[in-house]
């Protein structure tokens with residue numbers, strides 16, 4: 467485990483932009499006690515808010531505010547930690563930070579440094595730190611729920627559970643080597659660990675199967691709006707966004723770049739991409755735009771293929787490279803009375819007709835693709851890639867012909883999984899070896 471004993475004490479404004487009703491200044495590190503006594507008088511009892519006058523070194527009053535002290539190591543950072551709850555004025559906060567940083571061993575914190583210390587002091591692992599970052603960035607309900615679960619240790623518990631099983635399997639294999647002639651350890655250790663390893667591989671596969679859901683929850687459900695020039699793609703994007711994001715004109719070929727808009731649909735982030743109209747072209751720039759449109763359609767979770775209602779229904783051949791496709795007939799105000807087959811929606815951005823049904827359908831697809839936000843799924847490409855690597859290494863390890871080789875191959879799997887949580891150590895292995903077998907006697 468990384469030990470991050472710090473001699474420097476860090477201070478920062480931990481609450482939001484000033485001015486604000488209240489501002490919270492946090493102080494973490496060995497000088498947190500002295501900082502409180504220097505600015506606010508005797509150290510209050512731990513975890514009790516007390517109202518104090520806060521003064522600088524010259525005795526000039528900065529504010530009257532609440533003071534809290536938390537004694538390390540059972541704190542969020544793992545160090546002595548103090549909080550000053552001030553009035554949220556710029557001059558108040560800047561005077562307070564000046565007074566704090568003029569104390570010996572106290573400096574301003576860098577971005578993410580409290581969380582970094584929490585990690586270095588073993589309070590949280592990397593997945594919890596990532597969850598915390600996502601929690602601060604969460605905008606939709608699904609992002610919020612996923613981040614809260616991850617910050618609370620959902621991924622950590624899963625990955626540490628796998629690591630524990632691997633370490634136990636290694637301990638069993640290694641014990642069979644070191645103490646092969648003793649009676650209390652099974653002869654055929656590779657057979658003994660085989661069911662555990664099979665179960666682990668299945669668990670990793672199941673976890674990977676949820677990777678796309680996790681990334682949709684975190685990064686958003688991607689919808690590409692495509693179709694021939696002038697069918698009303700940009701008009702639809704503007705109607706969805708409820709503002710003039712993209713240029714609309716009756717000149718075919720108006721849009722060239724991909725234009726993105728994010729919406730919160732039923733608690734899920736949905737990212738719409740308006741694209742260049744698809745057609746044969748000799749214009750080099752337009753051709754680049756059409757290439758980008760195709761790429762957007764290929765990486766989308768849902769493709770809205772737009773066709774005007776006042777033109778005849780164009781038969782669309784299914785394109786396997788694209789995501790699931792929903793045909794949307796546009797400009798239905800120009801074709802009153804036209805009926806469409808089931809599975810086709812009609813909209814008008816002029817009258818707004820059909821927009822509600824279209825949004826409902828997109829929200830339904832997004833919910834279906836995202837699944838349960840509280841489910842334990844890989845949230846980032848980092849998780850997916852490491853688990854996939856570990857699974858490949860595990861498959862190799864399972865084929866190892868002898869206990870010695872298998873133990874070594876499993877060490878590579880644990881090392882790889884250790885990148886997920888950021889904590890891997892031989893201590894774990896030693897603990898298991900010594901506690902699970904009556905070796906020392």
Ligand SMILES: Nc1nc2c(c(=O)[nH]1)N(C=O)[C@@H](CNc1ccc(C(=O)N[C@@H](CCC(=O)O)C(=O)O)cc1)CN2
Pocket residue numbers: 490536540541542549
């Ligand atoms: N004012 C304030 N509000 C805040 C925080 C904070 O640091 N300050 N938090 C900042 O993240 C969050 C609350 N999270 C916290 C998580 C753990 C502990 C803590 O001290 N845990 C110890 C002791 C638990 C106990 O004794 O009840 C532990 O886990 O060992 C404190 C806050 C959100 N709200």
Ligand SMILES: Nc1nc2c(ncn2[C@@H]2O[C@H](COP(=O)(O)OP(=O)(O)OP(=O)(O)O)[C@@H](O)[C@H]2O)c(=O)[nH]1
Pocket residue numbers: 694695696697698699700701702713714715716717718719720721722741742743744796797798799800813814815816817
């Ligand atoms: N009557 C009617 N006209 C519409 C509707 N939607 C779009 N239009 C018109 O159709 C023309 C083309 O609209 P755009 O949204 O620019 O079409 P586009 O598909 O983005 O076109 P490109 O960017 O050139 O591929 C414009 O003149 C719009 O005003 C609609 O629902 N009803």
Ligand SMILES: [Mg+2]
Pocket residue numbers: 699700701712713714720721740741743
């Ligand atoms: Mg356009």
